[in-house]
Amino acid sequence: MNASSKGLNVKTRRVISYVVLVIVTIMCLFWFYVLFVNSTRSHADLTKGFSALPSSNALKNVNSLLHSSNIPILSGLFNSVVVAAFTALLSTYFSTMTAYAIHAYEFKLKKFMFTFILGIMMIPTQVTALGFIQLMRKMHLMNSFIPLIIPAIAAPAVFFYMKQYMESTLPLELLEAARIDGAGEFRTFNQIALPLMKPAIAVQAIFSFVGSWNNYFTPALILTDDNKKTLPILIATLRSADYLKFDMGQVYMMITFSILPVIIVYLILSKNIVSGLAVGAVKG
Amino acid sequence: MAKKKSGTVLRYNRWGYIFLIPFVVVFIIFQLIPLISTIYNSFFEHYFKNGLTEVGPTFIGIQNYATLFSSGDLPKYLGNTMIMWIIGFIPQILLSLLLGAWFSDPSLRLKHQQFFKTVIYLPNLIMASAFAMLFFTLFSDGGPINSLLMQLGILSEPYKFLSHAGSARSLVGFMNFLMWFGNTTILLLAGMLGIDTSLYEAAEVDGATSTQVFFKITLPLLRPILVYVMVTSLIGGLQMYDVPQILTNGQGNPARTTMTLIMYLNKHLYSKNYGLGGALSVILFIVTGILSVIVFRMNQASEK
Numbered sequence: 150m151n152a153s154s155k156g157l158n159v160k161t162r163r164v165i166s167y168v169v170l171v172i173v174t175i176m177c178l179f180w181f182y183v184l185f186v187n188s189t190r191s192h193a194d195l196t197k198g199f200s201a202l203p204s205s206n207a208l209k210n211v212n213s214l215l216h217s218s219n220i221p222i223l224s225g226l227f228n229s230v231v232v233a234a235f236t237a238l239l240s241t242y243f244s245t246m247t248a249y250a251i252h253a254y255e256f257k258l259k260k261f262m263f264t265f266i267l268g269i270m271m272i273p274t275q276v277t278a279l280g281f282i283q284l285m286r287k288m289h290l291m292n293s294f295i296p297l298i299i300p301a302i303a304a305p306a307v308f309f310y311m312k313q314y315m316e317s318t319l320p321l322e323l324l325e326a327a328r329i330d331g332a333g334e335f336r337t338f339n340q341i342a343l344p345l346m347k348p349a350i351a352v353q354a355i356f357s358f359v360g361s362w363n364n365y366f367t368p369a370l371i372l373t374d375d376n377k378k379t380l381p382i383l384i385a386t387l388r389s390a391d392y393l394k395f396d397m398g399q400v401y402m403m404i405t406f407s408i409l410p411v412i413i414v415y416l417i418l419s420k421n422i423v424s425g426l427a428v429g430a431v432k433g
Numbered sequence: 434m435a436k437k438k439s440g441t442v443l444r445y446n447r448w449g450y451i452f453l454i455p456f457v458v459v460f461i462i463f464q465l466i467p468l469i470s471t472i473y474n475s476f477f478e479h480y481f482k483n484g485l486t487e488v489g490p491t492f493i494g495i496q497n498y499a500t501l502f503s504s505g506d507l508p509k510y511l512g513n514t515m516i517m518w519i520i521g522f523i524p525q526i527l528l529s530l531l532l533g534a535w536f537s538d539p540s541l542r543l544k545h546q547q548f549f550k551t552v553i554y555l556p557n558l559i560m561a562s563a564f565a566m567l568f569f570t571l572f573s574d575g576g577p578i579n580s581l582l583m584q585l586g587i588l589s590e591p592y593k594f595l596s597h598a599g600s601a602r603s604l605v606g607f608m609n610f611l612m613w614f615g616n617t618t619i620l621l622l623a624g625m626l627g628i629d630t631s632l633y634e635a636a637e638v639d640g641a642t643s644t645q646v647f648f649k650i651t652l653p654l655l656r657p658i659l660v661y662v663m664v665t666s667l668i669g670g671l672q673m674y675d676v677p678q679i680l681t682n683g684q685g686n687p688a689r690t691t692m693t694l695i696m697y698l699n700k701h702l703y704s705k706n707y708g709l710g711g712a713l714s715v716i717l718f719i720v721t722g723i724l725s726v727i728v729f730r731m732n733q734a735s736e737k
Binding site: 159162163166167169170173174176177178180183184187196198199200243244246247249250251253254255256258259262266267268269270271272273275276277278279280281282283284296299300302303308328334335338359362363365366370380381384385387388389397400401404407408411412415416419420422423 | 445446447448449450451452453455456457459460462463464466467468469470471473474528531532535540541542543547549550551552553554555556558559560561562563564566567568569570571575577578580581583584611615619643668671672674675678679682683695698699701702703707710711714715717718721722724725728729732
């Protein structure tokens with residue numbers, strides 16, 4: 150009797166949770182669905198109002214966007230890929246190296262450095278932006294990708310993730326063995342430690358790439374030449390331009406261009422990303 | 434032999450410093466020097482009149498800080514930022530707690546958890562500026578949302594979402610909620626899965642309902658993670674920029690009610706008002722610094 154009433158209870162609760170989860174799913178995906186539908190519609194069609202079904206104008210919109218004189222979309226895509234790829238590469242490689250320094254060696258400043266790096270983790274880039282831009286102007290690095298890429302070498306959050314991961318996967322005995330075999334320290338890092346860190350590097354490379362791909366604040370201050378601008382800056386220019394003059398199909402296609410690469414990569418790798426997040430979460 | 438060994442160990446350990454060089458050098462050049470020069474700038478009057486004539490730099494002590502507070506701009510924009518953060522944070526924490534509790538409840542045996550987690554985390558990875566541009570077009574006066582609501586007969590004429598303080602702030606808050614609740618759910622879920630299951634079994638034996646279990650066991654044990662989530666979200670909230678900037682084209686419309694602190698800072702950076710911009714940066718640095726110390730202490734405590 151008791152068991153059956155309890156069983157019913159669980160069943161109702163399960164139904165409720167599924168209903169809520171479906172609503173939440175719709176709430177998350179609705180906007181992107183409308184975006185994809187609208188990017189397949191022509192400007193004339195779009196002015197008529199909302200439509201739940203896609204139209205056949207997608208290729209025309211892509212074409213007009215690629216040949217648009219106002220939006221340098223191809224150079225924007227190229228710039229975004231270059232900046233994000235190098236950021237991901239440098240950030241993961243050097244953060245692993247920094248974590249390796251703290252993990253594999255005993256030295257006087259070890260504890261201090263570890264605490265220090267964790268301490269600066271929360272400093273927002275915005276609060277140093279003023280001095281940063283002044284310095285970049287003095288170094289003649291405005292409109293260069295260097296101020297956007299090189300700072301990724303010092304990424305405390307990536308460092309912290311790598312350090313946590315090393316503790317569970319990189320035994321010091323292994324490094325000891327490599328030394329006995331006569332491998333140099335730099336070679337041990339590159340050929341023994343780095344391959345073992347591949348799963349962690351993959352997760353952090355994705356996050357670094359996405360973070361840089363989406364970044365708007367700093368690039369907007371550094372990149373002012375049209376042919377140097379990255380996608381988020383182009384989106385902002387789109388917003389500040391006389392909006393009513395634009396072909397709306399083109400605007401929606403532009404937004405699709407900016408977010409679709411990330412969505413595709415995420416859907417392919419989502420299993421690793423979501424579980425990787427949980428790993429960091431338990432430890433953080 | 435022994436002597437040789439300790440010598441080599443010392444030689445090895447020198448590599449600890451060598452491997453730290455890239456991090457330290459990059460940190461000093463791209464973060465420390467800019468930070469120091471930002472602080473230095475905050476004590477000088479230095480700006481460009483009408484964008485052309487350079488004024489200063491003249492040392493004026495803490496005059497810039499006084500100006501920020503007395504002009505009323507700083508309190509106003511801090512207020513805006515906090516209001517929009519709260520609008521996003523409250524539904525975020527409630528929904529995350531609910532979803533976390535369901536995902537971690539073994540008696541519910543929810544299927545397709547991976548799918549739902551993937552979906553709720555998705556908005557977090559979307560380019561905030563593109564997302565804001567999308568919302569701007571969707572919620573514009575003649576946009577799809579208005580036409581949908583009119584087709585459904587909910588509205589008789591378009592509602593100007595971006596012309597009312599309440600709806601504009603709610604849109605920003607809603608977007609922040611949408612972008613961050615998946616992340617918060619996964620954090621809280623990890624915490625909930627870490628709770629000793631024997632506590633739940635004991636409660637079940639005692640005949641506790643799932644609501645009682647949630648409020649009497651899960652929530653109290655989750656307190657440290659909740660505080661962590663709240664403080665890190667607050668730090669993130671203070672940095673709110675991309676969404677309101679793009680949504681309102683940097684104007685903070687209507688009547689600067691959606692202007693955040695970082696949008697204000699950005700204005701000074703563009704107009705090259707180094708003095709006021711510097712002072713504002715320093716204030717933000719101190720506030721996030723205090724909040725970070727809280728997070729840092731909590732992490733230290735949880736490691737022990």
